[in-house]
Amino acid sequence: MIRTLVHLALAVPPFVLGLAWQRQALGVDPQKTLILESGIWTFNLLLLVLVLPPAARWAGWPQLLRYRRAIGLWVFAYATAHFTFFLSFYLGWDVARLAEEIAERPYVLLGFAAWLVLMLLATTSTRRAIRWLGRNWKRLHTGVYFALAFASVHYLLMIRSEWAWPVSYAVIALMLLLLRLRRVTRPQS
Numbered sequence: 001m002i003r004t005l006v007h008l009a010l011a012v013p014p015f016v017l018g019l020a021w022q023r024q025a026l027g028v029d030p031q032k033t034l035i036l037e038s039g040i041w042t043f044n045l046l047l048l049v050l051v052l053p054p055a056a057r058w059a060g061w062p063q064l065l066r067y068r069r070a071i072g073l074w075v076f077a078y079a080t081a082h083f084t085f086f087l088s089f090y091l092g093w094d095v096a097r098l099a100e101e102i103a104e105r106p107y108v109l110l111g112f113a114a115w116l117v118l119m120l121l122a123t124t125s126t127r128r129a130i131r132w133l134g135r136n137w138k139r140l141h142t143g144v145y146f147a148l149a150f151a152s153v154h155y156l157l158m159i160r161s162e163w164a165w166p167v168s169y170a171v172i173a174l175m176l177l178l179l180r181l182r183r184v185t186r187p188q189s
Contacts, residue, residue, distance in 0.1 A: 006067045010074040013041050014081065031089035038082035039111075043151055043169055045075045050148060050176045069125055072144070076122035083115050107157035114150035117143050145180060148173050 026033040056064040
């Protein structure tokens with residue numbers, strides 16, 4: 001029941017964006033709005049996935065971790081929507097131009113790298129892949145921190161004004177990365 005509610009809640013933003021698109025209520029540049037909003041929601045959910053373990057430990061509520069994979073798959077869905085909107089609206093599905101953009105614009109390269117990491121994590125999130133990878137699955141899925149770093153720099157490089165949000169996201173990402181690094185390097189007792 002709770003898992004269904006989690007999925008329904010995570011489906012609300014694209015539903016609202018779809019309605020706004022249909023009603024032509026996304027502002028003067030609706031295509032740019034879709035690209036930005038899907039990127040922001042990707043980042044929000046990516047942060048949520050990484051906040052869940054420390055929050056579960058702090059609250060003494062390990063049941064929170066049951067929903068981490070579902071949220072992680074939604075992260076990939078939002079990232080794929082973001083990438084698809086970019087390909088469609090900015091590049092007109094011109095793959096050669098995508099290669100040029102990746103080579104010329106570091107923020108596109110980092111966004112694409114983050115998407116590739118998320119794709120790898122999503123495709124290895126099945127029960128079968130978890131069994132097949134065994135203990136290596138957990139190691140592989142620490143790659144989510146690379147996706148977070150890539151996404152943070154992607155957002156920072158993309159913005160030309162109004163730095164408050166990208167800097168805020170980057171600070172939160174840095175805190176999560178440092179928290180993870182501290183946990184990994186702490187001597188086991």
